[in-house]
Amino acid sequence: MSNSLQVGKLAPNFLSIGVYKNKLGKIRLSDYRGKKYIILVFYPANFTNISITELIRLNDYVLEFKKFSTQILAVSIDSPFSHLQFLLTKRYKNSLDELNLDFPLISDVTKKITEEYQLLTDDGLACPALFIIDKEGIIQYYTVNNLLCDRSIDEIIRVLNSIQYLKENPRQIYPRV
Template sequence: MYINTEVKPFKATAFHNGNFVEVSEADLKGKWSVFFFYPADFTFVCPTELGDVADHYEEFKKLGVEIYSVSTDTHFTHKAWHDSSETIGKIQYPMIGDPTGTITRNFGVMREGQGLADRGTFVVDPEGIIQAIEITAEGIGRDANDLLRKVKAAQYVAAHPGEVCPAKWKEGEATLAPSLDLVGKI
Protein backbone atom coordinates (compact mmCIF):
# COMPACT_ATOMS: atom_id res chain seq x y z
CA MET A 1 0.00 0.00 0.00
CA TYR A 2 1.04 3.53 -0.61
CA ILE A 3 0.10 6.95 0.71
CA ASN A 4 -3.25 8.13 -0.71
CA THR A 5 -4.35 4.62 -1.72
CA GLU A 6 -7.50 2.92 -0.51
CA VAL A 7 -7.43 -0.07 1.81
CA LYS A 8 -8.20 -3.19 -0.24
CA PRO A 9 -11.24 -5.31 0.64
CA PHE A 10 -10.67 -7.91 3.35
CA LYS A 11 -12.56 -10.07 5.83
CA ALA A 12 -10.98 -11.47 8.96
CA THR A 13 -11.70 -12.65 12.47
CA ALA A 14 -10.41 -10.65 15.41
CA PHE A 15 -10.23 -11.27 19.13
CA HIS A 16 -11.90 -8.25 20.74
CA ASN A 17 -13.07 -7.78 24.33
CA GLY A 18 -13.39 -11.50 25.02
CA ASN A 19 -15.15 -12.36 21.75
CA PHE A 20 -14.34 -13.39 18.22
CA VAL A 21 -15.70 -10.75 15.82
CA GLU A 22 -15.66 -10.33 12.07
CA VAL A 23 -13.83 -7.28 10.70
CA SER A 24 -13.77 -5.98 7.13
CA GLU A 25 -12.81 -2.84 5.22
CA ALA A 26 -16.44 -1.70 5.64
CA ASP A 27 -15.74 -1.20 9.37
CA LEU A 28 -13.22 1.52 8.49
CA LYS A 29 -15.65 3.81 6.70
CA GLY A 30 -16.61 6.96 8.58
CA LYS A 31 -13.86 6.89 11.21
CA TRP A 32 -10.10 7.10 11.52
CA SER A 33 -8.22 3.82 11.90
CA VAL A 34 -4.73 2.59 12.60
CA PHE A 35 -3.48 -0.77 11.34
CA PHE A 36 -0.62 -1.90 13.56
CA PHE A 37 1.15 -4.92 12.03
CA TYR A 38 3.65 -6.93 14.07
CA PRO A 39 5.58 -10.18 13.44
CA ALA A 40 4.15 -12.66 15.94
CA ASP A 41 2.40 -13.33 19.23
CA PHE A 42 4.46 -14.61 22.19
CA THR A 43 7.58 -12.73 21.12
CA PHE A 44 9.69 -9.93 22.57
CA VAL A 45 9.44 -6.44 21.06
CA CYS A 46 5.83 -7.00 19.93
CA PRO A 47 4.24 -7.07 23.39
CA THR A 48 6.07 -3.88 24.39
CA GLU A 49 4.63 -2.11 21.35
CA LEU A 50 1.11 -3.51 21.73
CA GLY A 51 1.15 -2.67 25.44
CA ASP A 52 2.27 0.88 24.68
CA VAL A 53 -0.65 1.31 22.26
CA ALA A 54 -2.99 -0.23 24.86
CA ASP A 55 -1.79 2.32 27.44
CA HIS A 56 -2.77 5.12 25.00
CA TYR A 57 -5.94 3.51 23.63
CA GLU A 58 -8.31 5.89 25.42
CA GLU A 59 -6.49 8.85 23.86
CA PHE A 60 -6.94 7.29 20.41
CA LYS A 61 -10.63 6.63 21.13
CA LYS A 62 -11.13 10.30 22.14
CA LEU A 63 -9.81 11.21 18.68
CA GLY A 64 -12.33 8.84 17.08
CA VAL A 65 -9.62 6.35 16.10
CA GLU A 66 -9.94 2.57 16.17
CA ILE A 67 -6.75 0.54 16.47
CA TYR A 68 -6.45 -2.80 14.67
CA SER A 69 -3.40 -4.87 15.55
CA VAL A 70 -2.62 -7.50 12.92
CA SER A 71 -0.30 -10.49 12.79
CA THR A 72 -0.34 -13.70 10.78
CA ASP A 73 -1.29 -15.62 13.93
CA THR A 74 -4.88 -16.82 14.34
CA HIS A 75 -7.56 -15.14 16.43
CA PHE A 76 -7.32 -18.21 18.71
CA THR A 77 -3.64 -17.49 19.32
CA HIS A 78 -4.48 -13.85 20.06
CA LYS A 79 -6.96 -15.00 22.71
CA ALA A 80 -4.41 -17.36 24.28
CA TRP A 81 -1.79 -14.60 24.37
CA HIS A 82 -4.33 -12.13 25.79
CA ASP A 83 -5.25 -14.62 28.53
CA SER A 84 -1.66 -15.48 29.45
CA SER A 85 0.19 -12.15 29.32
CA GLU A 86 -0.38 -9.28 31.73
CA THR A 87 0.79 -6.80 29.09
CA ILE A 88 -1.40 -8.17 26.29
CA GLY A 89 -4.28 -8.61 28.75
CA LYS A 90 -4.59 -4.78 28.82
CA ILE A 91 -5.53 -4.67 25.13
CA GLN A 92 -9.08 -3.51 24.42
CA TYR A 93 -8.71 -2.95 20.66
CA PRO A 94 -9.37 -5.64 18.02
CA MET A 95 -6.52 -8.09 17.43
CA ILE A 96 -6.96 -9.33 13.86
CA GLY A 97 -5.78 -12.82 12.92
CA ASP A 98 -4.41 -13.03 9.39
CA PRO A 99 -3.23 -16.65 9.03
CA THR A 100 -3.61 -16.58 5.22
CA GLY A 101 -1.51 -13.40 5.03
CA THR A 102 -4.08 -11.68 2.80
CA ILE A 103 -4.28 -8.45 4.81
CA THR A 104 -0.53 -8.43 5.46
CA ARG A 105 0.15 -8.78 1.72
CA ASN A 106 -2.51 -6.17 0.86
CA PHE A 107 -0.61 -3.67 3.00
CA GLY A 108 2.76 -4.76 1.56
CA VAL A 109 4.36 -5.82 4.84
CA MET A 110 4.59 -9.62 4.41
CA ARG A 111 8.00 -11.19 4.90
CA GLU A 112 7.65 -13.75 2.13
CA GLY A 113 9.25 -17.06 2.96
CA GLN A 114 8.74 -16.41 6.69
CA GLY A 115 4.98 -15.87 6.83
CA LEU A 116 5.44 -12.97 9.24
CA ALA A 117 4.52 -9.29 9.05
CA ASP A 118 7.01 -6.48 9.24
CA ARG A 119 6.43 -3.78 11.86
CA GLY A 120 4.12 -1.63 9.76
CA THR A 121 1.84 1.18 10.95
CA PHE A 122 -0.82 2.69 8.69
CA VAL A 123 -3.04 5.67 9.55
CA VAL A 124 -6.28 5.44 7.56
CA ASP A 125 -8.78 8.29 7.15
CA PRO A 126 -12.59 7.92 7.31
CA GLU A 127 -12.76 7.31 3.55
CA GLY A 128 -10.41 4.31 3.88
CA ILE A 129 -7.43 6.18 2.39
CA ILE A 130 -3.94 5.72 3.86
CA GLN A 131 -2.55 9.01 5.18
CA ALA A 132 0.63 7.86 6.98
CA ILE A 133 2.92 4.83 6.86
CA GLU A 134 5.77 3.74 9.12
CA ILE A 135 7.73 0.52 8.67
CA THR A 136 10.58 -0.43 10.97
CA ALA A 137 13.05 -3.31 11.05
CA GLU A 138 12.61 -6.31 13.33
CA GLY A 139 14.49 -4.92 16.33
CA ILE A 140 13.10 -1.37 16.26
CA GLY A 141 10.02 -0.84 18.39
CA ARG A 142 7.50 1.91 17.71
CA ASP A 143 6.25 4.68 20.01
CA ALA A 144 2.51 5.25 20.64
CA ASN A 145 3.15 8.92 21.51
CA ASP A 146 4.61 9.55 18.07
CA LEU A 147 1.73 7.64 16.48
CA LEU A 148 -0.72 9.87 18.37
CA ARG A 149 1.13 12.95 17.08
CA LYS A 150 0.90 11.67 13.49
CA VAL A 151 -2.81 10.91 13.83
CA LYS A 152 -3.48 14.40 15.22
CA ALA A 153 -1.50 15.96 12.36
CA ALA A 154 -3.37 13.90 9.76
CA GLN A 155 -6.69 14.87 11.32
CA TYR A 156 -5.68 18.54 11.46
CA VAL A 157 -4.63 18.63 7.81
CA ALA A 158 -7.85 16.87 6.78
CA ALA A 159 -9.94 19.42 8.69
CA HIS A 160 -7.91 22.46 7.52
CA PRO A 161 -7.37 22.36 3.74
CA GLY A 162 -4.50 24.60 2.68
CA GLU A 163 -2.57 24.12 5.93
CA VAL A 164 0.29 21.73 6.65
CA CYS A 165 2.01 20.60 9.84
CA PRO A 166 5.77 21.21 10.05
CA ALA A 167 8.34 18.87 11.61
CA LYS A 168 7.73 17.99 15.27
CA TRP A 169 4.29 19.66 15.10
CA LYS A 170 2.16 19.12 18.17
CA GLU A 171 -1.50 19.89 18.65
CA GLY A 172 -2.06 23.61 19.23
CA GLU A 173 1.21 24.70 17.61
CA ALA A 174 1.49 26.86 14.52
CA THR A 175 0.96 25.32 11.10
CA LEU A 176 2.01 26.56 7.68
CA ALA A 177 -0.06 27.72 4.72
CA PRO A 178 2.09 26.94 1.65
CA SER A 179 2.22 29.89 -0.72
CA LEU A 180 4.52 31.74 -3.07
CA ASP A 181 5.39 34.08 -0.20
CA LEU A 182 6.87 31.21 1.84
CA VAL A 183 9.19 29.94 -0.91
CA GLY A 184 12.76 30.25 0.35
CA LYS A 185 11.65 31.85 3.66
CA ILE A 186 11.62 28.74 5.82
Protein backbone atom coordinates in the same frame (compact mmCIF):
# COMPACT_ATOMS: atom_id res chain seq x y z
CA MET B 1 1.08 -8.40 -4.96
CA SER B 2 -0.47 -5.02 -5.68
CA ASN B 3 1.72 -2.04 -6.58
CA SER B 4 -0.97 0.50 -5.70
CA LEU B 5 -0.32 0.54 -1.95
CA GLN B 6 0.61 4.14 -1.25
CA VAL B 7 -0.37 7.28 0.60
CA GLY B 8 -3.43 8.86 -1.00
CA LYS B 9 -4.85 5.54 -2.22
CA LEU B 10 -7.67 3.44 -0.82
CA ALA B 11 -6.49 0.99 1.83
CA PRO B 12 -7.02 -2.65 0.84
CA ASN B 13 -10.17 -3.92 2.49
CA PHE B 14 -10.22 -7.21 4.38
CA LEU B 15 -12.57 -9.46 6.27
CA SER B 16 -11.09 -11.69 8.94
CA ILE B 17 -11.68 -13.17 12.36
CA GLY B 18 -10.56 -11.08 15.29
CA VAL B 19 -10.52 -11.38 19.04
CA TYR B 20 -11.89 -8.55 21.16
CA LYS B 21 -12.68 -8.80 24.88
CA ASN B 22 -11.87 -12.54 24.64
CA LYS B 23 -14.58 -13.14 22.02
CA LEU B 24 -14.18 -14.15 18.39
CA GLY B 25 -15.91 -12.14 15.69
CA LYS B 26 -15.67 -10.95 12.11
CA ILE B 27 -13.83 -7.70 11.46
CA ARG B 28 -14.01 -5.87 8.15
CA LEU B 29 -11.89 -2.77 7.57
CA SER B 30 -14.59 -1.11 5.47
CA ASP B 31 -17.04 -1.26 8.41
CA TYR B 32 -15.15 1.73 9.88
CA ARG B 33 -15.37 3.81 6.70
CA GLY B 34 -17.21 7.07 7.26
CA LYS B 35 -17.02 6.56 11.04
CA LYS B 36 -13.45 6.49 12.34
CA TYR B 37 -9.82 6.89 11.52
CA ILE B 38 -7.92 3.62 11.77
CA ILE B 39 -4.51 2.90 13.24
CA LEU B 40 -3.76 -0.41 11.52
CA VAL B 41 -0.82 -2.07 13.25
CA PHE B 42 0.92 -5.13 11.88
CA TYR B 43 3.13 -7.07 14.27
CA PRO B 44 5.15 -10.24 13.55
CA ALA B 45 3.61 -12.69 16.01
CA ASN B 46 2.09 -13.22 19.42
CA PHE B 47 4.37 -14.02 22.35
CA THR B 48 7.31 -11.93 21.14
CA ASN B 49 8.76 -9.34 23.51
CA ILE B 50 8.43 -6.38 21.17
CA SER B 51 4.84 -7.28 20.28
CA ILE B 52 3.73 -7.52 23.89
CA THR B 53 5.45 -4.26 24.87
CA GLU B 54 4.08 -2.38 21.88
CA LEU B 55 0.52 -3.66 22.24
CA ILE B 56 0.50 -2.73 25.93
CA ARG B 57 1.81 0.76 25.10
CA LEU B 58 -0.85 1.22 22.41
CA ASN B 59 -3.48 0.09 24.89
CA ASP B 60 -2.21 2.61 27.44
CA TYR B 61 -3.08 5.34 24.90
CA VAL B 62 -6.47 4.03 23.75
CA LEU B 63 -8.35 6.91 25.39
CA GLU B 64 -6.05 9.40 23.66
CA PHE B 65 -6.75 7.74 20.30
CA LYS B 66 -10.50 7.81 21.00
CA LYS B 67 -10.26 11.61 21.38
CA PHE B 68 -9.13 11.60 17.75
CA SER B 69 -12.07 9.36 16.73
CA THR B 70 -9.58 6.61 15.95
CA GLN B 71 -9.84 2.84 16.24
CA ILE B 72 -6.76 0.67 16.68
CA LEU B 73 -6.73 -2.66 14.82
CA ALA B 74 -3.76 -4.99 15.31
CA VAL B 75 -2.96 -7.73 12.78
CA SER B 76 -0.61 -10.68 12.96
CA ILE B 77 -0.29 -13.94 11.05
CA ASP B 78 -1.38 -15.89 14.13
CA SER B 79 -4.64 -17.83 14.32
CA PRO B 80 -7.63 -16.46 16.26
CA PHE B 81 -7.00 -19.17 18.85
CA SER B 82 -3.40 -18.04 19.27
CA HIS B 83 -4.73 -14.49 19.81
CA LEU B 84 -7.12 -15.75 22.45
CA GLN B 85 -4.35 -17.67 24.23
CA PHE B 86 -2.09 -14.62 23.96
CA LEU B 87 -4.72 -12.43 25.62
CA LEU B 88 -5.32 -14.95 28.39
CA THR B 89 -1.62 -15.29 29.19
CA LYS B 90 -0.38 -13.43 32.23
CA ARG B 91 1.37 -10.16 31.31
CA TYR B 92 4.41 -10.60 33.46
CA LYS B 93 5.89 -13.52 35.33
CA ASN B 94 4.05 -13.97 38.66
CA SER B 95 1.34 -11.52 37.57
CA LEU B 96 -2.39 -12.12 37.83
CA ASP B 97 -3.17 -9.66 35.03
CA GLU B 98 -4.31 -10.91 31.67
CA LEU B 99 -3.52 -8.82 28.60
CA ASN B 100 -6.75 -6.77 28.56
CA LEU B 101 -6.53 -4.88 25.28
CA ASP B 102 -9.18 -2.36 24.37
CA PHE B 103 -8.83 -3.07 20.65
CA PRO B 104 -9.13 -6.21 18.53
CA LEU B 105 -6.37 -8.56 17.45
CA ILE B 106 -7.01 -9.68 13.89
CA SER B 107 -5.96 -13.06 12.57
CA ASP B 108 -4.20 -13.25 9.23
CA VAL B 109 -3.39 -16.94 9.36
CA THR B 110 -3.72 -17.15 5.54
CA LYS B 111 -1.26 -14.21 5.23
CA LYS B 112 -3.57 -12.66 2.63
CA ILE B 113 -3.88 -9.32 4.45
CA THR B 114 -0.15 -9.12 5.16
CA GLU B 115 0.59 -9.88 1.52
CA GLU B 116 -1.97 -7.33 0.29
CA TYR B 117 -0.27 -4.68 2.44
CA GLN B 118 3.11 -5.81 1.03
CA LEU B 119 4.56 -6.76 4.43
CA LEU B 120 5.34 -10.45 4.00
CA THR B 121 9.04 -11.30 4.27
CA ASP B 122 10.70 -14.02 2.18
CA ASP B 123 10.62 -16.18 5.33
CA GLY B 124 6.83 -15.83 5.63
CA LEU B 125 6.90 -13.41 8.57
CA ALA B 126 5.07 -10.09 8.80
CA CYS B 127 7.14 -6.91 8.97
CA PRO B 128 6.06 -4.56 11.75
CA ALA B 129 4.11 -1.74 10.12
CA LEU B 130 1.65 0.96 10.98
CA PHE B 131 -0.92 2.60 8.72
CA ILE B 132 -3.05 5.65 9.46
CA ILE B 133 -6.22 5.39 7.40
CA ASP B 134 -8.69 8.27 7.32
CA LYS B 135 -12.48 8.04 7.60
CA GLU B 136 -12.79 7.74 3.82
CA GLY B 137 -10.55 4.65 3.85
CA ILE B 138 -7.56 6.46 2.32
CA ILE B 139 -4.03 5.71 3.52
CA GLN B 140 -2.65 8.94 4.93
CA TYR B 141 0.60 7.62 6.42
CA TYR B 142 2.52 4.41 6.89
CA THR B 143 5.80 3.11 8.20
CA VAL B 144 7.44 -0.28 7.92
CA ASN B 145 10.11 -1.38 10.39
CA ASN B 146 12.52 -4.26 10.68
CA LEU B 147 11.51 -7.16 12.91
CA LEU B 148 13.34 -5.86 16.00
CA CYS B 149 12.24 -2.22 15.95
CA ASP B 150 9.26 -0.85 17.86
CA ARG B 151 7.36 2.39 17.27
CA SER B 152 6.91 5.62 19.18
CA ILE B 153 3.32 6.13 20.35
CA ASP B 154 3.96 9.86 20.83
CA GLU B 155 5.04 10.10 17.17
CA ILE B 156 1.95 8.21 16.03
CA ILE B 157 -0.27 10.65 17.94
CA ARG B 158 1.65 13.65 16.55
CA VAL B 159 1.23 12.41 12.97
CA LEU B 160 -2.46 11.56 13.50
CA ASN B 161 -3.07 15.01 14.97
CA SER B 162 -1.34 16.72 12.04
CA ILE B 163 -3.24 14.66 9.45
CA GLN B 164 -6.58 15.49 11.05
CA TYR B 165 -5.67 19.17 11.44
CA LEU B 166 -4.61 19.50 7.80
CA LYS B 167 -7.74 17.68 6.54
CA GLU B 168 -9.89 20.14 8.51
CA ASN B 169 -7.72 23.16 7.60
CA PRO B 170 -6.39 22.40 4.12
CA ARG B 171 -4.84 25.80 3.43
CA GLN B 172 -3.04 26.19 6.74
CA ILE B 173 0.29 25.07 8.05
CA TYR B 174 0.18 22.59 10.90
CA PRO B 175 1.20 24.48 14.07
CA ARG B 176 3.82 22.07 15.39
CA VAL B 177 4.20 22.36 19.14
